[in-house]
Amino acid sequence: MDVRSAFTSTFLLLLALWMPLPALASTELYIVYMGEKKHDDPSLVIASHHDVLTSLLGSKDEALKSIVYSYKHGFSGFAAMLTESQAEELSSLLQRARHGEDIIVGVVDSGIWPESRSFDDRGYGPVPARWKGTCETGAEFNASSCNRKIIGVRWYTGGVEADALQGEFMSARDMGGHGTHVASTIAGSPVRNASSGGLAAGVARGGAPRARLAIYKACWGARTRCGGAAILAAIDDATNDGVDVLSLSLGGFEEFAGTLHAVARGIPVVFSGMNDGPAPQTVRNTVPWVITVAATMMDRSFPTVMQLGNNERLVGQSHYSDDAAVNTSEFRMLVHSRRCNNVTQLASANASGNVVLCYEPSDTPFNHPGQKLGSAIDNVKNLGAKGLIFAGYSSNVLDRTDSCNGIMPCVLVDYEIANRIAFYIASTRSPVVRISPAKSVVGDTVLSPRVASFSARGPSAEYPGILKPDIAAPGVSILAAVRNSYQFMSGTSMACPHVSAIIALLKSIHPDWSPAMIKSAIITTGMSSRPRYSINFT
Template structure:
């Protein structure tokens, strides 16, 4: 497969790339494929090679931060280098973050080519730039697009730049892989929900980072962080921040408990390990001259890096530490260096990953799949932050961050792997292969079920040979949009051509040839739906697939016909799915699935039935506004006054 990967060009719409990184070296690469028609903008000493074969940058709305950004494709934030190397980075030995997670770092398709489109800056990402980058990438000749960014609020398809751009890409045979967003665990917060794009949730990997707090009484508390500092087991006074309020500055114990800079009395915290009530960027520890920091947070799947010895613990363990402090005359503690351990519960969908249902078209199940997005080591810009503190002046070549920004390029790599094996497959066929072969996730670990993980966890090796695929063309998506209530004027804002809606009569999304089944119902509405699907045989020429249905007994699912017989590759067969049952009230989601098997392949499509109130969105006839849509910045933190202003996991 490696020799074919070199013909695949991945377009990255992100914060640029650091071309000198070892992950992007081009030793052994020949010239770019003949289909490549792009350029390399070389401003401010940027260079391309036979790995990074093209690079452009855009800043229509002057979003570049003069203190952090460089007007070139060069990545000064780190996010773009991280996503690009996750998708297609070369293998790099002994990569680590200060010795943590040491090993080989490589992307999903290390022999693929990269084309970089820098649309995001310190101030955000302009919709105009995103659309321009889509147009350029299509004209340049990319095969797969990777988009680890998204709008803050849901919008109609003709108002959402990624939806419009990815539609144009789909028209030209290019699949767009998108991040689902980082607003979990709340429902209906998902980004990039267009059915022609591939939406990716984030899951854990089987590696976790444990940082221990050892108390003076010998008790050990387990926490999480990326702590490369060594206190050599030396114990220091342990101080609760609520007991160290800066009275001179009129700070209350409640305010001091948050550990904002200036809220703590240095007389009490100097040389001590300080316990804080919430997660922060550790600037309070600096101003208080503390030697170490312990913070409480619900984000226990995520390991953050700090510029001081620090650890994040659970709220329950915070109460244990306060009790120890209150009942001990001289409480002490030390923070040990981070250890790498095995997470036996993985994969589970991380709490920050945005959940469905789809806010605009709830009968189109989103997200589509999940992939690794927690504590991912990948290439970084030396000019990017090396910890959560904005004034940390250390430089790193590899960094560990978390987010659907990280899971998206995993799927980009998997899609590129399929594209290398099947260069003529449509975007919908590649997407279908990833969805129908995904590994089933355990709903006992993920209470949001399909709204958390979609069809399941990607399995690229199986996806190369899916057996049957659910294909769809531009005409199918145009029909879908017309049934969703888009008139010809609205439709052309998306398609950019002379497409026409034959009728303004709204309809259901049930007949779009999608590799999953969603049924959104109002409370008390009868459960009765009919879906038409068509599959294309890419397995054995002569094969027979039998259907198997899994659904709670309160529902009846009929598949007609229940058996599909094929006599050649490329042959198409259609079937109907009818779901009936008693009305449901206040039901979050009821899960089922249909599996087609020929004894060799298993083609699985999930079913999700749920109660849902329709989302009311802005008028359709407005073109995308000139407003920022921010990138999902992994564990990068936007600072204001030295504290967390907003966290974009």
């Protein structure tokens, strides 16, 4: 065996070992040394190796095929079969990015749930000396709620509608979960065995898991309503506190002068494009100096089998999990109501105790994620239904599998499947259905990449000469932290933190790059077959 390369840095050692096997003629065995392990749990160390190889090779399957050994006890590293060019790319990536080490990401949102495992600070060094922020205390949030991961918090109530503050924590603690979900997507520490009721099980982590978080709570209440004056104050404080990136998964904010000054200070600002698609000219947050993010599907789906009384098996999509599955082995009566949004029609269909099939009207496409579906869910639940099969446009229904979130068996289907179910109902006196829990399937290329139907479209109504959104990122059925659990959420709010995480990695590699240079790097590489700066998160 020939040793073909030697020590390259304190973070990376590549040793190429020649293996005279014809099947592996184009690859060689490289040993990758990643230095001191960041986790005591060996499984998390192994998961980090898989993540590194997945980002390099494009899929987890290829990563698992490539890896030969994981070194996870005395140090962190692995041995893998790679081509020379892959080894060079990996060397450059690991030597410099370091998972966003010590980059400070400011998150303006609904606060944070500090006890979540995603914000564990074990293995972190001291808070960066350049940090000038503070940890503002309040209701159920004391100084110990901050740590070396959540390095600072502030909260703002000025200008926020009074009813949005009712029942809220008067602190940076997150009541609704939106801000926690966003923050963990950006910089959550690796968490083993995360799932939503057994769905999407695996290691959950943020895109820049070694970055630090600075939290600015300017949004309040179950509907996550934000105050413009509060947002502006948060941006102003964050600029002075020393954040490296600002992430704002919110809209309807018109006081853009604050973001202009932040960008002028070298701080990239990332906004969600909002969820008013698929109509054109609906995109928001369109000033040219910020990065505006659209939402895409991922290659992960959640097929759910519906068995009809005639033994026909049809497949829809849902988040109906094993944990939520009660009496799934029994058949239930199946009734048909053309429109679940019409309470009178629904009541006459005898929804109580039964599974209801209903349709989204074909002349009114979705204009907001879950808007009409949410109304249907509320109506069938209030009438005592035990399940919902909801039909919509085939291009739309897969975008909203998180709408039911365990309330009941809730399956989304396209019109073709719905019509087959309706025909069965009409052809028998006692139609019944049995709904099985969903399964997690990865690698569905039909779904990805595709812009989600709810994602707002350009061109910008305010600035028609500016192309917006700037970039798209995963925003459908994203699993991330909510309080002490992990839940799916969908929206451009979930896409925005993906891009914020990529910027944290870029800032770690290129601390001297301006916001314009970072924006250019992202939008000019995002359409490649394996984008250099594009990552998918669990």
